[in-house]
Amino acid sequence: MSLDRQSSPVFNVTRHPLGDPSFQSRCKGLLDQHGVLVLDDFLTAATVAAIRTEGQQNQHLAYYTTSDHNVYLAPADPDYDLQHPRNRLVSSSKGCITTDQIASDSALRQLYKSEVFKAFLCSVLGEQALYEYADPLSSINLHYAAETQELGWHYDNSSFAITLLIQKPQGGGEFEYVRDVRDASTGDMAHVATGKILDGRVPVSRLQIEEGSLVLFRGQNSMHRVTPTQGDVTRMLVVLAYNNRPGISLSESARMTFYGRLG
Numbered sequence: 001m002s003l004d005r006q007s008s009p010v011f012n013v014t015r016h017p018l019g020d021p022s023f024q025s026r027c028k029g030l031l032d033q034h035g036v037l038v039l040d041d042f043l044t045a046a047t048v049a050a051i052r053t054e055g056q057q058n059q060h061l062a063y064y065t066t067s068d069h070n071v072y073l074a075p076a077d078p079d080y081d082l083q084h085p086r087n088r089l090v091s092s093s094k095g096c097i098t099t100d101q102i103a104s105d106s107a108l109r110q111l112y113k114s115e116v117f118k119a120f121l122c123s124v125l126g127e128q129a130l131y132e133y134a135d136p137l138s139s140i141n142l143h144y145a146a147e148t149q150e151l152g153w154h155y156d157n158s159s160f161a162i163t164l165l166i167q168k169p170q171g172g173g174e175f176e177y178v179r180d181v182r183d184a185s186t187g188d189m190a191h192v193a194t195g196k197i198l199d200g201r202v203p204v205s206r207l208q209i210e211e212g213s214l215v216l217f218r219g220q221n222s223m224h225r226v227t228p229t230q231g232d233v234t235r236m237l238v239v240l241a242y243n244n245r246p247g248i249s250l251s252e253s254a255r256m257t258f259y260g261r262l263g
Contacts, residue, residue: 062095085195090152156219170231
């Protein structure tokens with residue numbers, strides 16, 4: 001059953017009328033102005049509960065990774081020493097289940113494939129169309145961050161990220177960011193500013209995100225991280241990934257790194 005026709009909506013249609021041009025315009029204005037858009041109570045309480053249950057039942061399937069990486073998510077540059085902001089390492093650790101491990105009747109699939117939802121995203125993000133990944137792993141990912149697990153400082157390779165918070169931890173798990181640090185389009189990597197952030201010498205912004213919130217974030221030029229989870233409640237976050245062209249797969253090397261398999 002599609003999201004567009006079902007009688008029990010996945011998201012709060014009254015508070016978030018995705019098909020309303022004025023609502024779309026207002027959301028686009030906020031994203032353009034702030035680089036981030038948070039829609040609180042986007043998912044209904046029943047949807048959040050159902051996805052949380054799915055996540056708990058499938059957590060044993062998750063592939064866990066711990067990696068050290070630089071903030072540019074790129075191989076080290078031999079022109080700089082290892083303590084230079086270009087090469088300095090931070091740590092990320094998480095578990096992940098992939099698209100093929102999401103049930104066919106899951107609300108996540110209904111939302112992801114919804115034409116209403118995709119049209120809303122296109123309007124807000126300024127895209128002509130959005131397409132799912134051609135590989136069976138990368139379109140819908142559910143991430144788990146247990147105690148001490150975190151997402152280290154980094155810049156995204158993609159121009160936007162779409163996430164849904166499903167389970168909030170007892171403590172930690174805070175999304176922190178600094179806007180417009182670098183300009184990837186001109187090749188300005190902002191090494192000095194990046195180093196100051198890594199050294200804790202720059203004030204950071206924090207997003208207040210509650211369970212059921214939809215977040216659109218432009219992270220290609222804005223440095224960001226998620227602080228370590230505290231307590232015995234695992235943070236659960238869904239990442240919905242689209243391409244602006246059909247037939248695109250995540251590279252085989254990236255799939256092996258993130259998921260431990262190709263399909």
